[in-house]
Amino acid sequence: MALIITDECINCDVCEPECPNGAITQGDEIYEIEPDLCTECVGHYDTSQCVEVCPVDCIPKDPDHEESYEQLYGKYLKITGESE
Structure with a gap:
């Protein structure tokens, strides 16, 4: 899933x-x-960096954009231009 920032x-x-x-x-x-553009930091880090630094915990997974790890990694490869 991509992440979403809530109104908090x-x-x-x-x-x-x-x-x-x-x-x-x-x-x-x-x-x-x-x-x-959101890969939940898959390919870059082990955890979502925005979630790690958010002081009010307002960045959950976006239920409207469900994606598997493989889909997120594929998006990472496309965004960065890297290949497997």
Whole structure:
């Protein structure tokens, strides 16, 4: 699954620079995650970096974008231009 930022976001700015895929941007009211770029850090790290640094725990899995580990890894390969 891609991740999503909920409306509990306090705009603290710590998640955006942690995203290795550039999936997090400032939205109209809160930060947002682009699901096509979110790999939950698969391929980069063992854990989702935005979740690790979020002080209010407002970044759950997005139920509207369910993906397996293999799908997330495939997205990582596409985004980075790497091959298996």
